[in-house]
Amino acid sequence: MDNVEQLLTVLQDIRQHITRIYENFKKTSKSRLTEGYVETKMSILQEYWVAFTNNHNSLIRIVTKEQRKSLEYFKNEVFVDCEENYIQGKAAMKDFLQPAHPQSSSIPAIGSPLSMKQQVKLPNIEVPTFAGNYEDWPTFQDLFISLIHKNDGISKVQKLQYLKLSVSGEAENLLKHIQVTEDNYDQAWEVLRQRYNNKRLIVTSILRKLFNQKKLQSPSVSHIKALLDTTNQCLHSLNNLNINTDQWDPLIVYIITNKLDLESQKGWEEYVSKEVSGDLPTFSILKKFLEIKFRTLELLQSSTKEKNTVHTFHTTTNFKACVLCKEHHALCHCKSFGKMNLQKRREYINQNNICYNCLIPGHPVKYCRSSSTCRICHKRHHTLLHHSPTASTQGNLLQEYQTQHCNTATGPTYKDLS
Template identity: 25%
Template structure:
C-alpha cells in the first residue's frame, strides 16, 4: 500500500473513532437519564421523546461501528453500549405499560389524544448566532411553535433545539430533556442574543460596509438598493429612523460611481434630499438599465455567416459574368455579340 494512501486511511479511522466516541457518550447519557425515570415523575411524552433520541443515536452508533470494522476488522467493540441500549428499551416499555404513568395523562380509551402532535410543514430558518437574524428567528418560532397549545413543552424544547446551530445549540445542548428545560433554554438564548444595542450596530455596519458601485449595471444596482432597503426597514423596527439622517445619506452617496452621483444631484429640487428620494432614483436607474440592455439585445445584428448564402452566390455569379465580358479568355465566344475574342 502506498504511503499516502496508508496515511489517509489512518486519518479516516481516527476520525471515525472520534465520532464513535462522541455518539457513545450520547447513548450512555440518554440511557442514564432513562434509568432515573419513574412512573410518578415521567409522562408518556417525555418517555417517547427520549426513546426516539436513543434509537436515533444508537442507529448512528451502529453505522459508525460498521465503517470502522470494514477498515479495521480487529477493532475491539464495547459491548456495554448495546447492553445499556437494551436495558433502556426494557425500562421504556415498562414505563409505557404502567397505567399509573402520570396523573395528568388522557384516558386510555381516547387514542387520538395520545398521538404525538406534528409540527406543520413550515420551514423555520435555522438560527446560527447572527444578531441581525435573532428577531426574525424568534418571531417565527413563537408564531409557529411557542403559541401552539397542542404541543407539550417537552416537544417545543425538542423542536427548539432542532432550529439552532453552532454556538446557540452548544449553549443549551446539555440541558436535560425535561419540560422545565424549555423555559430555561428560551431564557439562555434570549439573554445571549437579544442585545438591542448590538443588533442596531450590526445593521448599521451592514449599511456602512456596503460595496461601492465601481461598475454600474442592473443586477449590481438592484442588489445595492435591496441592501439599503433591508437595513432601513430593520433599523426602523428598532426605532432608528435613518430617512433624513445626513450622515447616512452622505455615506451612501459616496458609494455611488461618479456618473450615478452626478445624475442624482441633477434630479434634486430640494436642498435636503431624503433616503427615499435616493432609493427612488436608483430604482428608476436600474429599470432604465434593464430596458436599455434588453433593447440592445433585440437590435443587435446577427453574426456573419461563415458559409455562402443565396445573395452571396448571386453576387459572385454577377461578378464572374462581368469579368467574362470585360476580359474574355482567348478562343471563347463573347457572351453578348457571339463573336470570338481576338
C-alpha cells in the same frame, strides 16, 4: 452508525405499537369497552410512549445536525406524528372513562365527524434558521415565538427539538450540550435570549451593516438593488427597535451617494438639481432615482441581449459550412464549385435543392429574398450559373467573366461573382 440504526429500528417498532393501540381502540366493540379494559389499554399506551421518548432522546444525543438532514426519521417528523397518535389515543380513552354527566350527549363519540377532524395532520411548520448574527435575532425571535414558543399544541420536548434544528453556527454550539427533554426547553430558550437579546449589540450590528456597504465600481443592476435593499432593511430594523430614523435623511443620502460609482453620482447630481431647488434631497428622492437607474439598466441589458441574439443569428446564417466542401464559407466562394464546368454546377444545384440566385440551400429561386442578380445578364440567377452562347460548355465561367468584364490581369475573385 450501528447504534443509530438500532435506535431507528426500535423507534419504528414502538411507533407501530402506539398507532396500532389507537386504531384497535377505535374499532373495539362497545361490549368490550369496560372500564378495566380501557384503563389497561391506556397504561400500555403510556408505557410505549415513555419508551419512545427515551429512545428518541438517545437518538438526538448521538446524531449530528448534518445526519438529521439526511435521516428520514427527522425529515418526515416521525416524532411529531407518533406523538399525535399517542395524544389522540390517550384523549379518546380518557374521554370514555369520564363519568356520565348531563351534557355527555354533546361529547362526540369515537369515529364521529368531529373526532375525525381532530385527526387531520397539520402541515409542517417552517421554522426560520438563526446563525448567531445579532441583527437577525429580532426577526428570528418574533417568528419563533409566533410559530413555536406560544403554540399550545406543541409539547416542550417538540419545541426544544424545533429550536435545536433552527440554529446553526455559534447559536447551535450554545445548545449543543442541552438534552432534548421536557424540562430543558425553557433553559435553552433563555440561553439564546441572554446571549442575543442585547439591544446595544443588535443596533451596533445593524449600523455596521448599513455603513460598511461596498462602493460600486460601475453601474450594475444587481449592485444598485443590493445597495438600496440593504439600506431599506437596516432602517426598518432600527425602526422596529423603536429607534426613530425620520430625521436621518441627510445622513443616509450622504452615505449612499458616496457608495455609488462615478457615473451614477453624476446622474444623481443632474437628477437632484431638477427635483430639488435649494432644499436638501430626501431619502425618498434618492430611492426613486436608484429605482429609475436600475430599471433603465435592465431595459438596456434586455435590448443588448436581443441585438446580440440577432447578430448571432445573422452571423450563423451568413457563415454556414459550405454544402460542397464543408469548409467555413458560402458555396459561391467555394474553389471546388468554381472549378466545375457550367453543366456540372447546374446539375449540382438541381440535385441539392439549392437556390439558383443566392446559392443557399432550402428554397427555390421564386422565393429568394436576395436583391442580387447575374452581373452579366442581370437575370434571376447567380453569375456562376450564367450561360453564354459564345462560351464553351466545358469552359470555366470565371475565365469568361474575366475576359468580358475585367481589364486587370488578375480578374475577379470568387466573392466578386455574387
